[in-house]
Amino acid sequence: MTQQTAPTLSAAVFSDETLTAAKVLADDSYRPFWTGQSGEQNTGEAVARHLDATAALLEKSGWSRTMIYTTARTTDLPADDSGMTVKDMVRAVLRLIRDEIEYSPAGRLSLGIALTRVSEGDQGDTDTMSLAGSVLDVVIQAHTGSATARAMPWSERQVRTYQDIVALLRAGARFARTHGPAADDLAEPAAA
Structure with missing residues (x-):
């Protein structure tokens, strides 16, 4: 009996064409894409900073495809x-x-947990976390060609690697910096 090994998969590649397609999806969103759950608009740079900090946290703590919650029986x-x-x-x-x-898996984090941890520090908040998730979703939708694709389930597929996750985070940060609003472009909050 011969032993079969799984093929080595390279990291997902997120091309400029993928990011352009993701911009179309973001522009066609039913809600203002860069407005967080606070109701306030965020800069692309703030979302990119959140994604960069997530990549740095995963590099430091390690990545786990999913979180394992064990309970004593x-x-x-x-x-x-x-x-x-x-x-x-x-x-x-x-x-x-x-x-x-x-x-x-001491210290290792899933993508979702890492995004949340960054929102608890000085590199992000719940708005940038939510928008980072939306950015990753449109990048994955453009990458897969599926309107229903989401980044978290994509990141938890058994074939996914740490390199795939880092490539996704870098592509998301590049997308946010390129297509997100600059600080000068933010709408002034309405006076009460």
Whole structure:
């Protein structure tokens, strides 16, 4: 019996033509594309900065295709024994914690979690996170030719690689800088 190996896939390539097609999709959006959930318009540079920071975070923490949330099963927990000493209980708890740390992908983040983490720091907020997701969605829609494609499910496909995710983030940042509004172009908020 011969052993088969999966072919090595290269990182996804997001061409200028893909980004031009993504701009058409953004322009045809049913809502103002660069307006966040706060109701305020954001610059392309702010969204690009969020995407760049996400790539940097994934480089530092590592990428995981999906997040693995493990939970202890009742069979993994020590018996509820009234005869256990406090010392035995502490040992059992420490063993469970050690096992959880050892068998979980410590620090590695999925694309969605990394985008969220950046929104909690000084490189982004919930508006830029939401818009970064929209940018990645139109890039993936243009890349795949599917109007229903979304970046998060695309990033979680089993064939996806870290290089694919970085290429997507870089393409998204390039798109935002090229096609997003500049600070001078932002509409003034309406007076109350």
